[in-house]
Amino acid sequence: MEFHIIELPEKPTGFVRISTSSDWESWIKISLPTGLHTDIEKRLISNLKHILAGLELKAALIVPHARFKNNPFLLFEPYFEVMIFEFCVGVFSLCEGLGSVHYLREKNLDGSASDQIKPVEWRPALERKFDPAKQHNLDADVGEARKVRDKLHQDHLGARTEIDWHAFSYDGAFVPAARAVQTLLKTSPDKLPAGTNLKGD
Numbered sequence: 714m715e716f717h718i719i720e721l722p723e724k725p726t727g728f729v730r731i732s733t734s735s736d737w738e739s740w741i742k743i744s745l746p747t748g749l750h751t752d753i754e755k756r757l758i759s760n761l762k763h764i765l766a767g768l769e770l771k772a773a774l775i776v777p778h779a780r781f782k783n784n785p786f787l788l789f790e791p792y793f794e795v796m797i798f799e800f801c802v803g804v805f806s807l808c809e810g811l812g813s814v815h816y817l818r819e820k821n822l823d824g825s826a827s828d829q830i831k832p833v834e835w836r837p838a839l840e841r842k843f844d845p846a847k848q849h850n851l852d853a854d855v856g857e858a859r860k861v862r863d864k865l866h867q868d869h870l871g872a873r874t875e876i877d878w879h880a881f882s883y884d885g886a887f888v889p890a891a892r893a894v895q896t897l898l899k900t901s902p903d904k905l906p907a908g909t910n911l912k913g914d
Contacts, residue, residue: 734766736906741765743901744811744842746818753814753824761810764803765911768894771800772910779883794881797890801861804890808855811897812839832859843897854893861886 741761745754778793812835817824819838836852844851864880880886895913898905905912 732766732769732906732909734762737762737765740898740901740904740906743904744897746815748818748823749814750823750825757810757814761807764807764810768800768803768807769910771796771803772891775800775883775887776910779887791878794878797881797883797887798861798865801858801886801890804893805855805858805862807897808839808858808893809835811842812836815839815842843900849892849896849899851893851896854889854896857886857889858893861890 738758741758745757749757775793775796809832813830814824816830816835816838817828819841822828836855839855840847840852861881864876891911891913894911898909898912902912
């Protein structure tokens with residue numbers, strides 16, 4: 714299978730990635746709780762649709778690079794590891810946004826007070842919405858995405874040991890993050906962009 718990030722003049726054998734950020738609006742809207750402040754909802758939709766379009770692009774490069782090692786690599790090192798890191802950051806941000814607004818509505822808040830929601834608050838709310846029976850290990854996968862995101866925080870340089878770039882591996886980092894997205898997308902699959910590569914195989 715080939716992955717492409719632009720539409721080609723002739724139909725290739727494989728996957729063509731042509732969705733835009735606006736294609737994600739229907740899924741995002743139906744995934745949000747009712748009762749949010751209008752400005753908060755508008756801002757969140759704008760943020761999340763750009764994150765999701767970016768995740769599609771990264772997945773379209775990461776997956777074939779990892780799976781087809783006998784062919785010439787699509788990405789030069791360390792692009793592969795950095796792109797996996799960026800994918801995990803995007804996944805964590807997506808989950809944070811969705812989990813936070815569901816937590817707010819559980820508390821009968823609409824987001825207009827600029828409330829700060831901690832992960833210990835929004836992660837259970839995310840799970841209650843998107844994995845209520847805990848069948849897909851969503852919270853554990855979100856936790857793995859957070860671990861990857863935190864590895865490159867530059868806030869304690871003097872105390873940080875050298876980064877082990879092998880920690881940004883396909884199986885150890887990308888797969889759990891992608892699985893978290895796939896769990897989210899199991900809700901309202903009819904609202905997803907046609908052919909999105911984020912649904913998995």
